[in-house]
Amino acid sequence: MIRDTIKAALVSAMKGGDKQTTATIRLIQSAIKNRDIEVRTGGAPADDDALVVEVLQKMVKQRRESIAMYEQGNRPELAATEAAEVEVIERFLPAQMDEAETAAAIEAIKAELGATGMKDMGRVMAELKARHAANLDMSKASGAVKAALAG
Structure with missing residues (x-):
């Protein structure tokens, strides 16, 4: 399951002292937890991985929009931070169709x-x-x- 992969990656990042990856993975876990709470009221999804993928895709989309806005606003350092987060999040997404x-x-x-x-x-x-x-x-x-x- 993708959740297990995310937990393992968090432990690995923390042991490796990678603060950026650790912070991003914690954001991922937080977003998934929020989605779990939303889903509780409407019934559980049939496929847990589908729910996690949906959350990850939404996070990537938000960050890509932020990158575009930061680049328009001439804030390359903020765009770079968002791009680094996208890179970490995409590690957990299944391979995309060409x-x-x-x-x-x-x-x-x-x-x-x-x-x-x-x-x-x-x-x-x-x-x-x-x-x-x-x-x-x-x-x-x-x-x-x-x-x-x-x-």
């Missing part, structure tokens, strides 16, 4: 659902998310689905 794999997955779902045009975008996106959310950036996938349905 463009060719993404296109193949979209085509398979499109054929399976009989999707022909933009009116089917919601159905294709829902199925794509259900099958590949853990190893696919859904914001990038959205553009790929649009292109596949338009063409």
Whole structure:
């Protein structure tokens, strides 16, 4: 499980004296704990790793947005800190699908659902998310689905 990997990495970082990694992993654990509390009210998720991946992807997205804002505001030192955090967080994410794999997955779902045009975008996106959310950036996938349905 990803949680176990994160705990082991925290212990390793603390023993190695890596303060930046230790701090980032503690942020990850805090975000996961917050998500666990949110989920408690709505019922437990079917797959714990899916929940953790969702939290990690959200953290990466937030940091990438921060990096862009810091670079616009001419604050390279803050952008570098955020980039270092992204690097640590991404260590725990499953390998992401490349463009060719993404296109193949979209085509398979499109054929399976009989999707022909933009009116089917919601159905294709829902199925794509259900099958590949853990190893696919859904914001990038959205553009790929649009292109596949338009063409």
